[in-house]
Amino acid sequence: MESLKVRRKSLIWISGLTCNGNSHSFLSSSSLSFDAFLNSVNILFHPALTYDREFKDIYKDILEGKLKLDFLIVEGAVSKKKTKVYFQGFDIYEILENLKNIAEYIIAVGNCASFGNFPALYSEDVVGLNFRFNQRNGFFEGDFTTKSGMPIINISGCPAHPEWIIKTVLSLSYGYDLKLGSLQRPKDFYMYLTHDGCTRNQYFEWKVEAEEFGTKEGCLFYYLGCRGPLTHSSCNKILWNDKSSKTRAGMPCIGCTEFDFPLRGKYFETKLNIGIPEEVPLGVSKRAYIMLSGVAKTFTNHRLKGKLEEAD
Amino acid sequence: MVRKLLKEKKREEIVKVASRLFSERGFYNTTIPDIAEAVGMSVGNFYNYFESKEDLAKYIMQYSSSILGEEIRKISQMDVSTKEKVFLIVRRFIEIAQERPELIDYFLRIFLSNREVFSEGCEGFLCVGEVVTELMLFLEEGARKGDFRQQDFFPAFVTIMGPLGGLVFLKGEGILPKNPIEYANEIGENIWRALKSDEKV
Numbered sequence: 001m002e003s004l005k006v007r008r009k010s011l012i013w014i015s016g017l018t019c020n021g022n023s024h025s026f027l028s029s030s031s032l033s034f035d036a037f038l039n040s041v042n043i044l045f046h047p048a049l050t051y052d053r054e055f056k057d058i059y060k061d062i063l064e065g066k067l068k069l070d071f072l073i074v075e076g077a078v079s080k081k082k083t084k085v086y087f088q089g090f091d092i093y094e095i096l097e098n099l100k101n102i103a104e105y106i107i108a109v110g111n112c113a114s115f116g117n118f119p120a121l122y123s124e125d126v127v128g129l130n131f132r133f134n135q136r137n138g139f140f141e142g143d144f145t146t147k148s149g150m151p152i153i154n155i156s157g158c159p160a161h162p163e164w165i166i167k168t169v170l171s172l173s174y175g176y177d178l179k180l181g182s183l184q185r186p187k188d189f190y191m192y193l194t195h196d197g198c199t200r201n202q203y204f205e206w207k208v209e210a211e212e213f214g215t216k217e218g219c220l221f222y223y224l225g226c227r228g229p230l231t232h233s234s235c236n237k238i239l240w241n242d243k244s245s246k247t248r249a250g251m252p253c254i255g256c257t258e259f260d261f262p263l264r265g266k267y268f269e270t271k272l273n274i275g276i277p278e279e280v281p282l283g284v285s286k287r288a289y290i291m292l293s294g295v296a297k298t299f300t301n302h303r304l305k306g307k308l309e310e311a312d
Numbered sequence: 313m314v315r316k317l318l319k320e321k322k323r324e325e326i327v328k329v330a331s332r333l334f335s336e337r338g339f340y341n342t343t344i345p346d347i348a349e350a351v352g353m354s355v356g357n358f359y360n361y362f363e364s365k366e367d368l369a370k371y372i373m374q375y376s377s378s379i380l381g382e383e384i385r386k387i388s389q390m391d392v393s394t395k396e397k398v399f400l401i402v403r404r405f406i407e408i409a410q411e412r413p414e415l416i417d418y419f420l421r422i423f424l425s426n427r428e429v430f431s432e433g434c435e436g437f438l439c440v441g442e443v444v445t446e447l448m449l450f451l452e453e454g455a456r457k458g459d460f461r462q463q464d465f466f467p468a469f470v471t472i473m474g475p476l477g478g479l480v481f482l483k484g485e486g487i488l489p490k491n492p493i494e495y496a497n498e499i500g501e502n503i504w505r506a507l508k509s510d511e512k513v
Contacts (some may be wrong), residue, residue, distance in 0.1 A: 273455035275465030276448050288450070291445045298436030 002310040008039075009173045012058065013097060013109075014087045017119040017126065018076025021091060021159035022110035023048050027160035030242050035294035037166045040173045041071070045090045047088075055088035062100060063232030071104035071169055077112040077119040077126050078139050085124065096129075096139055104174055105149045109165055114154035114183075115259040128155070130184060150171075154184045158256035162240045183259065185232070192244075193282065195228040204229070206301040207293050214250035216308050222277070225268040226252035229281030233257040248295040291309045323371075326351055329374050330412060339369065339426045348496035369422065369429050376415040380408060381442025388450045394459035395451065395508070399500035402476065406492045409440050409480045416480045426461050447472060451466035454507070461509045471506045 019192070027048070029037070043050055044067065061067040078092050079085045085092045100106070108129040111117040115128045115136070127138040130152040136142055138152075145151050150172075155164050168186050172179055177189040177206050195201070197200070203219035210218025220226035228236075231253050246253055248254045254267040271278040280289040303311050329350045329427045333342045344365055348358045362368040368419065387400045409416045423430065423439075451468050454460035460468070479495060482488045488495075 063499050272462075273453075274451040274460060274463060275446075276452035278452070278456055286451060287445060290448050291441055293439055294437045294444060294448075298438055 007056045008042040008168075009297055010042050010044050011071040011073060012044050012055075012069065013049075013060075013073040013075065014055075014072055014092065015047055016074060016076030016078040016085050016087065018110070018112055020048070020075070022075045022113075022157075022165070025157075025159035025162045026109075026165055027162075028241060029166055033163060033166045037170060044069075056090070059090065059095070059209070062102060068180045069099065069102050070173070071106045072099050072106045073109055073165075073169075074094065074106065074113045074129055075109045077116050077128060078258035079123070079302055080125045080139060082126055090197075093139075097227060098101070100140065100144075101147060103146055103151065105150055105170065106146050107153045107165075109155050110160050111259075114156040115261075116187075117158065118262045119161050121262055125148065127272050128154070131259065133263070134183065150178070151180070151184050153178070153186065156183070156231065156257045156259075158186055158261060159311070160257075161233075161235065161240065163212070164234070170311045181232075183277065185257075189234045189238070190232040190257065192232070192234045192237055193229060193237060194231045194233045194235050194247065195281070196234070197245045198228055198245075199236075200247060202301065203304055204294060206299070206304055207296045208301070213252075216250065217304070217306075220247060220250070220252040222270055225266065225270045228253040229237060231255045231258055279299075319361070322353075324375075326361055327372050327375050329504045330368055331376075331418040331422075334369070335371075335414060335421045339365075339422050344345060346369040366429055368438055371428075371433060372415070372418055372443075373423055373430070376412075376419060377440040377442045379412070379415070380405070381446045383408065384443065384446035388446060388453070394457060395512070397454075398422045398472075398504045398507070399465070399497065401450075401472070402500040402503065403493070403496045406479065406496050407456055409483070409492065410459040413484075417484060420477070420481055420484065438500050444469070451507075458509055459512055460507045468507060472503055475503060482483065 013023070023046070032035070035296055045053070045055050058067065062069045074096075078096065079196060080093075082093045083091055086097060106129065109115045112119055113129055115134070116126055116132045117128070118126070120126045126252060130136060130138040130140050130144060132138050140152060142152065155168055157164070164186070166190070168178065169187075171186075181187055181189075181190055195204070198204070200210075200219050203217065204221060207222075208218055209222040210220050211223050213224065221229065226247065228247055233253075235253070236247060239245055239248075252268060255261055255264065276286075276290065280286050324360060326347065330342070330347045333350060337346075342365075344358055346353050347368075347460055348355045351358075362371065383404045387397050389395065389402060390400070392400070419437070447469060448465065451460060451465065455462055476499070479492055479499065483492050
């Protein structure tokens with residue numbers, strides 16, 4: 001049987017300017033997924049997971065060609081300037097320069113590595129790997145591609161969903177074709193909106209609004225600032241911990257997978273002008289949205305009026 | 313295509329005549345034979361255009377709303393200041409009231425006075441959706457630009473529609489000393505001052 005054994009792909013995970021939220025998220029993946037991941041991927045180094053070898057030794061082996069590097073995972077924003085951000089005693093600037101032509105794939109995990117996110121607000125030279133917000137002037141500029149021919153793959157989110165990280169790496173390991181959107185995020189996870197699969201869709205349709213957090217009833221859009229209809233994510237399709245999502249728990253989506261996440265502020269407020277939302281769901285005109293919501297508000301869906309537990 | 317256009321034209325003709333008859337005689341005192349006769353068509357033929365008197369009554373409201381909504385939309389999309397748009401909307405409303413008095417009369421004397429006729433399929437904003445939508449878009453844009461003060465939609469909405477409705481009502485009662493259009497600028501100024509943000513002049 002030995003001949004059938006396939007070499008596990010190798011991966012190192014490095015951290016820039018980060019709260020390590022994506023590492024925490026990754027560690028919260030389901031045991032089934034994580035098992036599958038470990039069966040296919042050899043994690044050579046992760047700052048919170050591996051302990052048998054030091055980073056400097058693995059890094060040296062990779063640079064000397066003794067170890068092949070399939071996946072370079074970067075968590076956190078980085079700097080376009082030297083000697084600003086360090087990882088395990090090495091300048092991240094140099095790590096990225098040295099590994100950019102060695103790693104088969106480079107994956108930005110989380111909004112900081114993808115778009116710069118909050119750290120980028122504080123300095124012009126702080127960036128994501130390929131983007132700074134929605135501009136392609138990150139650490140690697142323009143149409144940079146890695147050895148595999150793929151551009152930097154962004155798994156955005158603050159943090160990124162563990163299943164998106166795992167399934168992206170596994171898809172590439174298995175040789176599947178990975179389709180990316182304009183912000184270089186895998187379509188499989190980001191072609192959906194948070195709104196898709198939200199258990200409150202009926203409340204949205206009939207314009208029955210929640211006025212407080214944590215309830216099972218009501219749409220979180222109008223009063224509580226939910227960004228579900230404007231945010232690309234599959235949070236309500238691939239649930240967190242296989243169980244739930246923000247909106248299912250009565251917490252509005254705060255749009256953390258989008259490049260403008262740190263630029264917005266007021267996360268629990270839908271900006272209204274004379275009572276009309278300034279932004280409307282993606283894909284419809286404001287005129288169409290207002291017209292439809294006006295019609296919906298005229299009618300009453302009696303099932304949605306009271307507590308769900310008491311509804312027939 | 314020609315057939316469809318002809319049918320549409322005929323429907324407009326029926327609307328024009330019926331809204332006048334309804335306003336003059338009242339909804340219940342106007343019969344389909346009355347309307348058919350005034351249009352010059354057979355009663356049987358009338359039913360090719362509308363299923364019932366109620367159906368016609370609702371259509372007249374939708375028709376009026378789409379005319380006014382279209383005018384508000386045109387003004388909204390003009391490249392002029394929010395203040396000028398307020399004045400233009402007021403002026404255009406009064407002009408339409410003069411060009412099509414039967415539609416305004418219908419709104420005041422039938423739509424507002426016979427709510428039971430409109431209780432199914434025309435409740436709330438269903439038959440006047442276009443006017444309301446266009447005013448929402450207009451108000452939203454004005455507030456977004458900082459020209460209008462932030463407030464709830466309904467107070468702002470009645471601030472625009474209230475004076476206009478009042479003026480055409482007074483005109484209908486024959487007690488306005490001047491031609492309605494002569495009040496357009498003053499009403500425009502009143503509405504603008506009521507809605508504008510504090511720093512605007």
